[in-house]
Amino acid sequence: MPASESTALAVTEPPSSPPAPPAAGAEATVAPRTVAPRTSAPAVAVGAADAPSGAPAGAGPSRRRPEIETLRAAGGGRRRRPVPRWLRRASGPVLLLALWQLGSSTGFISAQTLTSPATVVTTAWDMIKDGSLVDGLLVSLRRVAYGLLFGGIAGLVLAVISGLFRAGEDLVDAPMQMLRTLPFLGLIPLLIIWFGIGETSKIVLVSLGVAFPIYLNTYAAIRDVDGRLVEAAGTLGLRRLELVRHVILPGALPGMLVGLRYSLGVAWLALVIAEQVNADKGLGYLMMNAREFLQTDVITVCLIVYSLLGLATDMLVRLLEKGALSWRRGFSGQ
Template identity: 45%
Template sequence: MTVGARSRERARPEVQAAGTPSRRPGRAWQGEWIRWLVPLLVVLGWQLAASTGLLNPRVLPAPSAVITAAWELARSGELGRHFLISLQRAGLGILIGGGLGFTFGILTGTFRAANLLLDTTFQMIRTIPNLALIPLVILWFGIGESGKVFLIALATFFPVYLNTLHGVTGIDPRLTEMARVYGLSPLDTFRRVTLPGALPGVLVGVRYALGISWLALVVSESFGASSGIGFLAMDAREFFRTDVIVLAIVIYALIGKAADALVRTLERRLLPWQVSA
């Protein structure tokens, strides 16, 4: 083997290592622990302050009291029942609102006539608070499940719509022109150009929509509800059960974290070309 060949053979692993950085499992777990470091420190400080009497348990109970309340409600089956009902409401609202937001975002981003006809109306409706719509929602749908799902769908519609619209309009026009030159049909252009180009924006919209859906769920379960996590918190307020109220807040926070982690996983799977921070 010549000297030049030996040099190239020695340099090859270095180039490969520099070109394709590998993720070590230990570093991945270390990164996950760092993400949870601040919440764990907050909980520890909270427990310490409650144990030393710095916090009034009637105002803010200790984490141990919240865990005890969660265990009691879970053992009786009440927590699981309310959680599944809230999850069903939020899931149905996200499915309807997100699906419509994606559809109208594609339409208004692709066709100028649809943009001129619909976008101004959507922007006007977007600024109306959900709380201001509650009297109308009660008149339209009553106090049943339809009104609650409507509020969640309305709240999740706009993040998906705006980000989808931004993703479509941000596609390089040269790509669309190239698809037209190659004779791609409108369906193939959508599948090969529009959808991949808009997908990063769509996932950002879904990420925002999942967070906003739980805010809308709290609003929707504040009127005429007899089940759900929001109802559980409202009922606990009547009996001054601050441990149950804090438990409901913690559940909302954990669900938000789980939803965010789900979208991040989708981003890694569907957008492998993007470098994550």
């Protein structure tokens, strides 16, 4: 195989210029020679009747000497010990943190604006020790969990109804599409009037935020299931419920999980708003309390906890995706 020989050669050889050196290039030129007669075959047949088949390269006047390129195997020549990916990924945040600490230590950032990372760490430790952080966290987690549960179920059920049935689509989809344009955070005054300032209004707000992304993505995913698969499954004698269970819902699962991830982001957002408007416990309450006393360290700790929670839930869904969608062989980046 001349082709594989010449690439194998090119890998071991330093980048040689187009006019190849005699010893190594003798084999490298084999490849173009076998190619050239084929591409210029008509010209040979008409003009050079005296030159039979295996004519040497460059014999005919019409034959152009091809420009030779040396191909290198990817990463073959320079194999360094790679820096672990997580370390490379961590370098950005670490740098940012270092700058922040530097700014605080030099007094460039005043403690009233933003406390130093070191103070944040000690404050967090204090808040863990006295239990206020854990208490607030549990209250907030509970609100999000209930909101996700109720909102998720509502979005899912509505999406299945309008995804599976034409009548359901007519009945459900139009109102949902209209309501989705409503900025749900603007409903807080109404919710307080309806449900008071207790837990209910907060859970309802989170539920509202969660329901729409789940609904929209699930509905679209159901309608996006490959009709040919549904048809084929139909010829196998599946009953309607089996069709939904084995074909339509699994087919819609990737879209559903996208909806879930999106709705988790919205859930934390709704929670922050709900807890800051009116609360007597929870993370948002801790923050509002800290504001009264200009405790930027406490506020920062709460913000970090919020973002860690968002990160954790996102990772949870990713893990779920990995498990549930292991059959997929999609493009995973280069």
